[in-house]
Amino acid sequence: MPTAPQLPILDLHDALTPGAPRSAEVARQFRAAAQDSGFFYVRRHGVPEALIAQQFTLAEQLLTLPPAVREALSIRHSPSSRGFEALGAQTLDANAHPDLKESFYCGLAYPEEHPYVRAGYQTYGHNQWPAQLPDAPTQCEAYMQAMLALSRRLMQLMALSLDLPENYFDAADGSPMVTLRLVRYPPHPPGADEHTFGAGAHTDWGALTLLAQDHHGGLEVCTPSGDWVDATPLPGTLVVNLGDMIPRWTNGCYHSNPHRVRNRHSGGAARYSIPFFYEPDYLAPITPVPGTVAPGTPPLFEPCTAGEHLRQMYLKTYAPQAKTWAPTAPSP
Numbered sequence: 001m002p003t004a005p006q007l008p009i010l011d012l013h014d015a016l017t018p019g020a021p022r023s024a025e026v027a028r029q030f031r032a033a034a035q036d037s038g039f040f041y042v043r044r045h046g047v048p049e050a051l052i053a054q055q056f057t058l059a060e061q062l063l064t065l066p067p068a069v070r071e072a073l074s075i076r077h078s079p080s081s082r083g084f085e086a087l088g089a090q091t092l093d094a095n096a097h098p099d100l101k102e103s104f105y106c107g108l109a110y111p112e113e114h115p116y117v118r119a120g121y122q123t124y125g126h127n128q129w130p131a132q133l134p135d136a137p138t139q140c141e142a143y144m145q146a147m148l149a150l151s152r153r154l155m156q157l158m159a160l161s162l163d164l165p166e167n168y169f170d171a172a173d174g175s176p177m178v179t180l181r182l183v184r185y186p187p188h189p190p191g192a193d194e195h196t197f198g199a200g201a202h203t204d205w206g207a208l209t210l211l212a213q214d215h216h217g218g219l220e221v222c223t224p225s226g227d228w229v230d231a232t233p234l235p236g237t238l239v240v241n242l243g244d245m246i247p248r249w250t251n252g253c254y255h256s257n258p259h260r261v262r263n264r265h266s267g268g269a270a271r272y273s274i275p276f277f278y279e280p281d282y283l284a285p286i287t288p289v290p291g292t293v294a295p296g297t298p299p300l301f302e303p304c305t306a307g308e309h310l311r312q313m314y315l316k317t318y319a320p321q322a323k324t325w326a327p328t329a330p331s332p
């Protein structure tokens with residue numbers, strides 16, 4: 001029998017536009033979730049179900065392309081780490097086996113003449129698309145734009161939740177860093193040991209992650225008490241979690257908690273999930289928001305830009321490739 005969900009569900013109906021009547025109520029729920037595990041579901045979130053369903057279809061088409069096609073478009077051949085990543089290429093938990101997952105990465109299509117593209121910032125680089133799936137770029141761009149709109153609204157609700165003006169974080173949005181990942185988790189092999197994970201325990205690095213997951217389940221979230229709870233798939237919902245940029249931005253008021261994936265209950269089927277990672281503009285300063293640093297106490301984190309924060313995080317799991325992560329900031 002399915003168990004009751006253990007993470008809060010925020011109903012975004014009547015809270016999706018600035019000033020919408022339920023915004024304050026949702027902001028209160030946001031604050032409670034953000035001070036607890038930093039994870040919650042959203043429902044009536046405004047992203048069409050058909051768009052999400054199409055994205056899962058595309059995920060399966062992409063991640064079952066012949067291995068030679070995927071290898072030719074590997075992220076190893078991309079200075080911006082976009083394209084396919086092979087099974088076991090990432091180890092999110094250094095104490096576990098390499099992750100039992102394969103994925104496809106893409107990002108927003110910024111024009112060639114955009115200063116950050118010209119500066120060679122990894123998060124603004126070029127996508128690699130397989131010729132076999134000609135609709136993939138348009139589909140992914142539509143999906144990313146819909147998730148970006150929802151992310152921007154969630155940042156406004158977060159501002160309200162911190163007793164800040166609703167548009168407080170809008171200034172940081174600028175040219176946002178967006179990464180879309182389509183992930184396929186094969187079932188765990190028989191006899192897999194306890195160090196086997198689809199995704200090892202980790203926190204996300206950026207601001208917000210908006211996750212669409214299929215019906216198999218497998219995502220587990222570490223609560224502040226140290227218990228692991230299932231983020232059970234609920235129809236019509238997305239799972240939202242805060243990444244490490246948010247504790248930095250709120251001086252530790254809001255949390256980014258560890259989570260992991262084990263595809264053990266799918267009856268031998270592959271599990272698919274689609275995390276969308278939202279981060280603000282590369283040069284946005286990440287300094288504690290008003291009211292989060294007690295007078296006379298030093299802030300918990302060094303101030304930095306969003307891009308520098310991500311670079312530091314990236315170095316943790318991709319150290320060898322990270323040499324090409326990004327050059328220095330462009331001169332003003």
Ligand SMILES: O=C(O)CCC(=O)C(=O)O
Binds near residue numbers: 199211274
């Ligand atoms: O697939 C999932 O459910 C979670 C994936 C995840 O945590 C990540 O990509 O950061």
Ligand SMILES: [Fe+2]
Binds near residue numbers: 202203259
């Ligand atoms: Fe994650």
